Amino acid sequence: MIRFDSSHLHQPLTSASKSLRLVIAASWIFVGAACDRLPGKPPPNPAPVISVATTAGFEAMWAERCTGCHGADGQMGAGLPMRNAEYLKAVPDGEMFSIIRDGVPSSRMPGFGGNAIGGVSDEIIRDFIKGMHTTWASSEGSNVSRGISWRPSDATGDIARGASIFAAKCAACHPAEQKVPVLEGAMPDQLIAGSVTDPFYLRLVSDQHLRSNIVFGRTDLGMPGAAGPFRGPDGGEVTGGLDAADVADLVAYLASKRNTWPSGPEVEDGAP
Ligand code: HEC
Ligand code: HEC
Known part of the structure; x- marks a missing residue:
């Protein structure tokens, strides 16, 4: 926006129009710097497309x-x-x-x-x-899975064995109910996560989702992968990782806790 002050009024006309021209020229330079083409020039045709492989x-x-x-x-x-x-x-x-x-x-x-x-x-x-x-070729997470495959083999898991592995290695971080810290103002342990045995949580996720989390962990949130380390019932670290059979048993145990009670209209194919 160009504003005149009263001093312009008693300047000769030539000098006022000269300074006006300067302002306009300066604003063209500014526009030229802000977008790399002059207004009115059509965009390149076709518009450049960056490949999603890059x-x-x-x-x-x-x-x-x-x-x-x-x-x-x-x-x-x-x-x-x-x-x-x-x-x-x-x-x-x-x-x-x-x-x-x-x-x-x-x-x-x-x-x-x-x-x-x-x-x-x-x-x-x-x-x-x-x-x-x-x-993401060089991102973190090396040998967390101990080579256990992403998809399960045909073998079905043993629910009872899965329950005992869960109690021995997982329940300390995934209690059915979270306890309030004893000391007032104490920070809760960030690694104590929500329940993964809750039937309603389990309805939201597939067996593959459970398996992928158990095998590959979540290095971003502190969930160990199959290599551990895990926590025992007393909260202390337990040694020893999981093998493929342990993972299948854990998934079978968690899946057995999922219920099929109707909770309202649901869509068959997952479409929103
Ligand atoms: C040191 C604590 C710790 C241990 C031990 C642990 N977890 Fe976790 N787990 C986490 C954290 C933290 C997360 C991520 C936060 C979340 O999802 O609530 C998580 C996430 C998960 C998830 C994904 C939840 C979701 O849908 O986002 C599953 C499934 C799971 N854990 C199962 C297990 C099983 C089974 C074991 C035992 C083999 C186990 N966890 C051992 C801390 C732990
Ligand atoms: C609206 C939320 C949402 C969006 C958007 C979304 N996802 Fe997902 N994705 C999910 C959920 C939830 C799951 C777990 C489903 C289950 O229970 O197996 C999942 C699972 C996956 C899995 C399988 C994980 C495994 O090993 O179990 C892959 C791979 C994946 N998503 C990739 C993608 C990619 C790539 C995109 C973007 C192009 C994307 N997702 C966008 C919600 C989403």
Whole structure:
């Protein structure tokens, strides 16, 4: 905005218009610096597209589609962190592709391909998976899983054995009810997490979600993976990790606590 003060009124006209021209010239330089093209010039055609196989393109699509549930930068979200090279290596690309394209049935994990609103092509999903691998190739989480596979083998778990492993290694951090700290004002132990045996919690998550958390842990929140260390009933550290059979038994035990009571209208396929 150009304002005149009274001093301009008794200046000769030529000098007033000269200074006005200067102001206008300066504002053109400013506009030119703010956006890198002059107004009126059409945008390049076609608009430049960054491939989601590159880190910059991948990060943009992650921020737009995944951050809300899996955390900015791939961690510290409600959903499993993906910024974990060991996890990314363990999930076969074909399975990762189906999860991202179709979502996880009966869960809040939406599908992003095909007919989904704003859905992307199969090619973009494949490139996105490449981008995820290159961007997070050297992220933390090495040998947390002790080589246990992401998907379960056919063997079904033993519920009773799972219950005793849970009591021996997990319950101290996942008590059915959290105790209030004895000392007034004492900080609660950040590693004492919510119940994972609550039937209503279990209705929100699939067996695969339980398994992925148990095998790969959550390094972002302090949940150990299969390698431990775990906590015994007295809260002290217990040695020894989990093997594939232990994981199957733990998942079978947790799944047995899930109830199927109706809680209102629910959708079959997990669609919102
Ligand atoms: C609205 C929330 C939400 C959004 C958005 C979302 N997810 Fe998920 N995602 C979930 C939930 C919840 C699960 C766990 C489902 C279950 O119970 O198995 C999940 C599971 C997954 C899994 C399987 C994890 C495992 O090993 O069990 C992958 C892989 C995944 N999401 C990737 C993504 C990617 C990539 C994006 C972005 C393109 C994304 N998700 C966006 C909520 C979301
Ligand atoms: C040192 C404490 C600690 C131990 C031991 C521990 N956990 Fe966890 N666990 C956590 C924390 C912290 C989280 C992340 C916070 C959360 O999800 O509430 C977590 C998350 C989880 C989750 C995912 C919850 C969700 O859906 O987000 C599952 C499932 C789980 N733990 C099961 C187990 C099992 C089974 C064991 C025993 C083999 C175990 N945990 C041992 C601290 C622990």
